[in-house]
Amino acid sequence: MTDTQTPPVTPYRSTAVPAGRDGFVQLLRAEWTKLRTVRRWGLTLLGAVLVTVLVSVFAATSSKVQFAGGGDRGPEPTGPGGVRIVDSFRYAHQALPGDGTITVRLAEFRTGEGSTPEWGKAGVLIKKDAAPGASYAALMLTPGHGVRLQNDFVHDRAGSNSPAGEPRWLRLTRDGTTLTGYESADGKEWSEVGAVTVPGLTGTVQVGLFVASPMVDTMDRQFGSVSVSSEPSRSTAVFDDVTVDGGSGDWRHTDVGEQPGGDGQSSGPVGGEGESSESGGRFTLTGSGDIAPAQYNTDLAAMSLSGTQLGLVLIAALGVLFITAEYRRGMIRTTFAASPRRGRVLVAKAVVIGVTAFAAGLVASVASFLIAQPILKANGHKPPRFPELQLTDGPVLRAVLGSAVLLALIAVLALGLGALLRRTAGAVATVVVLFVAPLVLVTTLPIGFAQFLQQFTPLAGFAVQETLTRYDHVATLCLPEEGCYPQGPWIGIGTLLLYAVAVLGLAVWRVRRRDV
Incomplete structure (x- = not known):
């Protein structure tokens, strides 16, 4: 009788992707699927676009030029x-x-x-x-x-x-x-x-x-x-x-x-x-x-984009709901079970909500500008006293694109607050305190404190909408109610970016260290 040799056994290897090893692209696809399949979130996004456009049009319709003594002014000298x-x-x-x-x-x-x-x-x-x-x-x-x-x-x-x-x-x-x-x-x-x-x-x-x-x-x-x-x-x-x-x-x-x-x-x-x-x-x-x-206080481009001041509330609400809805329903456990690297999940959510908010904000900003400008011109905001603005003008293009970036950063900041607080009402209320309340208060507070809010709070992001050229060798009053931000557009939007990154970073740190 001869001994027979047992053939080696090949260990079983699952063809499924191990938990926590899925790629970032797959995470982005999964989060995008969540966002687009919830109907009320899509309606919230559409509402943000409509509110932004309607408020901007209302602001343009309400602004009429009044000339002392009647009639229009003659041509102003140009250099x-x-x-x-x-x-x-x-x-x-x-x-x-x-x-x-x-x-x-x-x-x-x-x-x-x-x-x-x-x-x-x-x-x-x-x-x-x-x-x-x-x-x-x-x-x-x-x-x-x-x-x-x-x-x-x-x-x-x-x-x-x-x-x-x-x-x-x-x-x-x-x-x-x-x-x-x-x-x-x-x-x-x-x-x-x-x-x-x-x-x-x-x-x-x-x-x-x-x-x-x-x-x-x-x-x-x-x-x-x-x-x-x-x-x-x-x-x-x-x-x-x-x-x-x-x-x-x-x-x-x-x-x-x-x-x-x-x-x-x-x-x-x-x-x-x-x-x-x-x-x-x-x-x-x-x-x-x-x-x-000559220094003028009426910023026609910023006036055309003023609807973002209310549209941001719906964008922020969407950013908060994108994370708090999963906590409220317990679905966050499933999400983290499929992708245990919680920080990466939160970053994927931030990318998806940020890009979506940017796209919606861009549509709203372009539409607001194109609709509001003819209304402003019909109300007396026209040459030679006021400039002829085009969407392709450098400062105007920066203000329009910047408004979309502004809404995207607000959405990311709101997402981070939602992850930190885990409560929809509390997170949305915090956003209102950070943005809407200061927008109202800067018109009533002492000028020094109002400019402090404009420079050192998330409100600074609205400086990106300012298109008036201000010269250091001309004495002017920089009034918050006229949309003047003392720090300039790039520092302003940069300040909001720092807030968004800081809040999201804190949310990533917290979500890794506490129970679901």
Whole structure:
């Protein structure tokens, strides 16, 4: 009898995917299936889109332009590049056919009437001509910001912090289209403020001395109301030791920026006609007005997207329900049994709800903008006083896409709160406290605290909708009720991103360490 050898037995291996070993793509597919198969969640998403669009349209319909005295305003001056500007000041000048230099000592600069404007200006200026909006370069002293070199309204460069109460020597040199500014405390040792290229300063230009004194805005803010008033200011500058190399012709004294008065005659810049005199080489100029970009407080793009302030409530509710519904029904146990890596499950949910909210927010934002803009134009928000906005404009496109990102981040943040609290009502109430309540309160709180909420709470994300250009060298009031966020759009949406990541990260940490 012969021994028979038993063949080796191959161990059984299941072809099923082991628990917890499924891929992230499969998790995403599973979470997407959950989201799209619950009908009321789809209705919530549709409701968020409709609410966003309807509220935006209502805001556009309710906003009408009222003009003092009836009728529309005439064309406003524009500077190089089409920027709307204010160009109104007292100017003592002569022709400069070619290259040359103007040197002066600003002996005295004072405000005579009205409040002291921090951006009052006095100094030397080379301008293409005396027409409002013409290219220029100016070296000036200001009461609140020292010596500045500015050109073509939107460009500003800082010099020393010399106070306006001390005499200062100023020099501006023209070499073709390159203008170089210098300053000195004694007229002997000079320091360069900077050099700028101004393409519009070709051929014969005007060179001389100027003074400008802009409107001063004041605000009285109380709980529930805010009152903003503007009053003209009037400043006087005294120049001596004036020398112009390369200049020609007699000195002329001009109120640049004269506007037609109600009687058809011309009136000087804001605050009344300017005055100037010359005696023994000493010039005294008094005037009002400003040389700066025009600042407007109505952000038409942000107004078109205002519906997101209510649409976010439904988006947040969906983000909360996407996790709390499973806790309430006990389905979360099944989910974690199939995918024991709980943190990854929560991240998959965040990706799905975030992408879905972004898509819905994009549809709502594009529709809101396209519908609201014609309504705003019909209500008087049209050129030349207001810009013609297009969806493809850089700031507008950023605001529209940013609104979709804003809603996506709110959905992710709400999901994280839902995972932390496990209660729908508590999580939704928290979102309302974080977003809706501050949106209401910032219009009534003291300005300092209101801006604190805008900068350091999740509310900061709404800064991404702001499209108005704000210049550091123009004094403006940044009012929350006008949609002004002091930190700018990118820092604002970045702040909300940090909140969303932090809350989701805390939720991942907690869900790994406590029982279902």
